[in-house]
Structures are given as structure tokens and as C-alpha cells.
Amino acid sequence: MTDQTDPALDPLRARIASAQLGAEAEERGKVIAIADGLAMVDGLPGAELNEIVTFATGARGFVLTLEEDHLNVACLDPADDVAAGTRVTRTGLLASVPVGEGLFGRVLDPLGRPLDDGPLPDSEERLPVERPAPSIIDRDFVSEPVETGLLVVDALFAIGRGQRELIIGERQTGKTSIAVDTIINQANSDIISIYVAIGQRTSAVRHVIDAVREHGRMDQTIFIVAEASAEPGLQWLAPFSATSIAEWFRDRGRHVLIVYDDLTKHAATHRELALLSRQPPGREAYPGDIFYLHARLLERAAKLSKARGGGSLTALPIAEIEAGNLSAYIPTNLISISDGQIVMSQSLFAANQRPAIDIGLSVSRVGGKAQRATMKSVSGRLRLDYAQYLEMKMFSRFGGFGDEAMAARMKRGERIAALLAQPRLSPLDLLTQIALLSALNDGMLDDVDLAEIAHLKTKLPSMLANDSRLSDLDLRAPKLDHEKRSAILEVVQSALKQA
Incomplete structure (x- = not known):
């Protein structure tokens, strides 16, 4: 016979004393039909929208819609073993x-x-x-x-x-x-x-x-x-x-x-x-x-x-x-x-x-x-010039442009297209973008071969980062001051010579 005074039984006595005895209500429903990951469930009147429910097989779903006589439950786990008649239980927890x-x-x-x-x-x-x-x-x-x-x-x-x-x-x-x-x-x-x-x-x-x-x-x-x-x-x-x-x-x-x-x-x-x-x-x-x-x-x-x-x-x-x-x-x-x-x-x-x-x-x-205000100051006409180039490029298929001004605009548009072309996984920092657009606006790229523009975009970021004159440049300023702008253009010019 077990000794009732055995101290080894104290944890068991404590658990018995703290146990909550009494009736416990649980809502249970059943699957009416299931197809392609959506189950129609009957018998869970207290279920809420987006509430997680569990099937007797262990699979889970959430309440997608509440209809008058049933619930529509979207499955969150493979439900191959769930069929009509499978028991469904509420968890009381919303999808989280x-x-x-x-x-x-x-x-x-x-x-x-x-x-x-x-x-x-x-x-x-x-x-x-x-x-x-x-x-x-x-x-x-x-x-x-x-x-x-x-x-x-x-x-x-x-x-x-x-x-x-x-x-x-x-x-x-x-x-x-x-x-x-x-x-x-x-x-x-x-x-x-x-x-x-x-x-x-x-x-x-x-x-x-x-x-x-x-x-x-x-x-x-x-x-x-x-x-x-x-x-x-x-x-x-x-x-x-x-x-x-x-x-x-x-x-x-x-x-x-x-x-x-x-x-x-x-x-x-x-x-x-x-x-x-x-x-x-x-x-x-x-x-x-x-x-x-x-x-x-x-x-x-x-x-x-x-x-x-x-x-x-x-x-x-x-x-x-x-x-x-x-x-x-x-x-x-x-x-x-x-x-x-x-x-x-x-x-x-x-x-x-x-x-x-x-x-x-x-x-x-x-x-x-x-x-950024500095970006806005150098990109003002870019969209208009590029749009005009694309339109002219479409009409140029029918013949060249005799007008020198139109030819110059086409040439500039080609440089804009080369600037905007960018390989995947090679982002440009803000300073490099401003430098490229500043050079474009100053006409520095008008006579540059299109192939060299791609090399320019590769070399320019490191050269700008290593230039001591630009170490304190504030890109949040309303616009670039003359000294900083000149320094940026000089770096671009150096990069073009190395391209």
C-alpha cells in the first residue's frame, strides 16, 4: 500500500488541488463538402471571420466567409485526408x-x-x-x-x-x-x-x-x-x-x-x-x-x-x-x-x-x-527630351533628318537612352546619378561614344567617392553650389578620359 505521507507525491497532490473541475463546452462541426482547398463546414455557429479551425486529421484552415447555414474554410495545410463528415474544431484564435x-x-x-x-x-x-x-x-x-x-x-x-x-x-x-x-x-x-x-x-x-x-x-x-x-x-x-x-x-x-x-x-x-x-x-x-x-x-x-x-x-x-x-x-x-x-x-x-x-x-x-531637390534640378527636361527622341526615332525609319537641329536632338536622345539603360543588380547611388545628369545637361556626353557611357557608369561611383572635394557634399541642399558642381564635372571628365 502506498504511503500517503510520501513527499514524492506532493507535486501530484498540488496538480490535483489546482485542477479546474466542471463542464467544458466545445464547438464541433463537420465537413459537408471539400474541393480544391476549400471546405464547407456545418455546426460552428460561434466561429469568427479569419478564425483558425482544425480538422480531425490535424490539418488547419481559416474561416474565409460566413454563410447563413455553413462556413467556408480555406485550407492552410494539405487536406488530402479530409472528406465529408470529418470533424472540425474551433481554436478561438484569429489567423496571425x-x-x-x-x-x-x-x-x-x-x-x-x-x-x-x-x-x-x-x-x-x-x-x-x-x-x-x-x-x-x-x-x-x-x-x-x-x-x-x-x-x-x-x-x-x-x-x-x-x-x-x-x-x-x-x-x-x-x-x-x-x-x-x-x-x-x-x-x-x-x-x-x-x-x-x-x-x-x-x-x-x-x-x-x-x-x-x-x-x-x-x-x-x-x-x-x-x-x-x-x-x-x-x-x-x-x-x-x-x-x-x-x-x-x-x-x-x-x-x-x-x-x-x-x-x-x-x-x-x-x-x-x-x-x-x-x-x-x-x-x-x-x-x-x-x-x-x-x-x-x-x-x-x-x-x-x-x-x-x-x-x-x-x-x-x-x-x-x-x-x-x-x-x-x-x-x-x-x-x-x-x-x-x-x-x-x-x-x-x-x-x-x-x-x-x-x-x-x-x-x-x-x-x-x-x-531630392538636387536631383530635381538636374532632371527637369530629361523626360521631355527623351519622349521627343522616342517619337523622332519612330519616324526616322522613313528617312533621315536633314535639319541639323533635329539630328543633334536625335544624337542627344541616344545619349539619354544609354544613360537610362542599366543592367540588373547594379544600382547607382544618388551622387553618381546627379553627376551623370549634370554632365548630360552640360553637353559633355554629346560626342561620347555610346559604348563609353556604360564604362563611365562603372568607373564613376568610386571616383566620386574618393574625391576629397565632395566629402562634405549635402545632397539634401536645394541645389548644387557652383564649386561642388564644377568638382563633379571635373571628376566626370577624368572618368571619360579613362573610359
Whole structure:
């Protein structure tokens, strides 16, 4: 017989004494039907929108829509063993994602689970994936630039911190390259970068990660990946989860850049889930809430007021079009929501003009207010001169120009095109961009061979950085003073002699 005074039993007695006895209620439902990652569930009257539920097989899902007599649950795990009659249990927890400094350099899925063979993220805090956008009173004016390192963007379509600039174009025209170059250019800035892959091929995502690892700063970058083989529920959650992660930093006064690659696939996933849940289809079979879906996502990007910490969240959503059709449903929705668009041109890409940005269709609606004054002072006529050159180039196919002034304008346009052409993964710092445009405006490049301009862009950054006369140059000044401008042009002249 066991000795009741045995001290070894004290922990057991304490557990028995602290046990909460009594009835415990638990809501249980069952699957009515399941197909293609969406389950119809009956019997969970208290479930909330975006609540996580678990199937008896161990798979999880979240409540996508609430219908009068059932729930539509989007699966977050493979549901091969889930069938009609499978028991479903509420968790009482809303879909959430881990946040914090421990996510830097990690590749995660939209629920924060590691995809890089590493441990679980070092984070004790989680945020719901759906959060309200900042109110108007909490926002501030967009007044600081996000420097992309791409001369054509920084000079003509400057992007401000807190802006939403859409990158749109046909397949394989360099949309993702612009976003990746922008992320890489933040290696020397205070901006945190988050890349969201929605329905992308595994190989394409790996190329992006490898490029950032080799040329950028992994310790300031986070990757949220829901690749093409992932469950539709994960693809649907991906942009919202990544935005919650970004908001954690923004709300603490930090500056964040987030790339959604791409929202066209996200819209297709939403359409797939909506049709499976028997929502009425509208234009192009998309449900009626497709505009609201992306509006509530992109409205979360903002520049906060000083009272809220002064942080910013800049969004670069990517959209794909077919046959150059900018008037399709999803592209027009995203254009109307965002603060400008960078339009990629298939013809320019085929002509080897990279980045292949169509300057006639592209615009930044607020970035000009955030552009550095020194950059603005040297890029004033660039867009007009380049547009005139492209128009003249099209008509020159029918014969040459006899007018010397027109020939000179064509010659200058060719130099502008050579300046704006830029290889991938080779961003230019702001001083180099200003130096190149200053030399162009002074006519220093008019007689330079086009091949030498590419060499000039390679040599110039180090020569400018090593010139002692430019060590105290303030690029935030309203304009360059005569002495600094002369020193910059002298460095350009020296670089041209070495090219």
C-alpha cells in the first residue's frame, strides 16, 4: 500500500488541488463538402471571420466567409485526408503571424513557419493578418524618397516613403527585376525590405533570394513565400501576413518597403476561392468584393505622423497584363488604388532597352514632392527630351533628318537612352546619378561614344567617392553650389578620359 505521507507525491497532490473541475463546452462541426482547398463546414455557429479551425486529421484552415447555414474554410495545410463528415474544431484564435527582429534574413510561409530549414522564428509576439489601415489623422505627407538605384526611376518617377507605386507589364518584361534592384539598393539605407511571393515558381523565388543574399542585406530583409504549389488559403493570406509584419516595424518609427509579387495571381486565387464558395461572379468572373480586397490591403501602406512615430510603409505591388491591355479589370483596379504606376514595355524590352519602362504611360503622383531637390534640378527636361527622341526615332525609319537641329536632338536622345539603360543588380547611388545628369545637361556626353557611357557608369561611383572635394557634399541642399558642381564635372571628365 502506498504511503500517503510520501513527499514524492506532493507535486501530484498540488496538480490535483489546482485542477479546474466542471463542464467544458466545445464547438464541433463537420465537413459537408471539400474541393480544391476549400471546405464547407456545418455546426460552428460561434466561429469568427479569419478564425483558425482544425480538422480531425490535424490539418488547419481559416474561416474565409460566413454563410447563413455553413462556413467556408480555406485550407492552410494539405487536406488530402479530409472528406465529408470529418470533424472540425474551433481554436478561438484569429489567423496571425509572428513579428519582430527575429524574422530578419528568414524565408517563411504566411503563418510564420520556416521554409529555409531553420528553427521557428525567434518571436514572442504575433499580430492578426487583417488589421485596419491608419486613419487620415494618423498619416503625414509623403516627403522623403525611396531611392531605387535606377536612374530612370529616381529621375523621372521618384518614389516616396509611404507611397504605393504599381509596377505593371506583360510577362517577362522585368517587373520583378525593378523591385529586386530596389530592395538591393536599400543595403546602405535605413529601410527594411519585405518580399512577398504569391503563386510564383519555386525557381523564380530562389533567384530573388539568391540575388538579395549576394548583392543586398539579408539581415534587413524578410521573405514571405506562398509558391504556386501552396494551398490557396496560404496564397490568399500571404500579402496580408507580410503587411502585418511590416506594420510592426512601421509602428515603431522604422521605414519599410514591401513588394507584392504579384497581385494578379492573388486576385486569381481570390476568384478561385470565391467561385468554390458559390459567390456570384461579376466581371471576368471575379466576385464583387475584389476591389475592396486590394483596397484594404494597399491602404495599409502609409507615412505616419510624428505623433505616431513617423514610420513609413512603402508598397510596390506588381501586376501582370496580357497583350498590353492596361484596361483589364484587375490592372484598372490596382491603378486606381495606387499612387502611380511604372509601366513596362514589351517593345522596349525586345529592343534591349533595360529597364524597359514606358515613360509615356508611367507616372508617380506623389513622388515628385519627395524627390531630392538636387536631383530635381538636374532632371527637369530629361523626360521631355527623351519622349521627343522616342517619337523622332519612330519616324526616322522613313528617312533621315536633314535639319541639323533635329539630328543633334536625335544624337542627344541616344545619349539619354544609354544613360537610362542599366543592367540588373547594379544600382547607382544618388551622387553618381546627379553627376551623370549634370554632365548630360552640360553637353559633355554629346560626342561620347555610346559604348563609353556604360564604362563611365562603372568607373564613376568610386571616383566620386574618393574625391576629397565632395566629402562634405549635402545632397539634401536645394541645389548644387557652383564649386561642388564644377568638382563633379571635373571628376566626370577624368572618368571619360579613362573610359
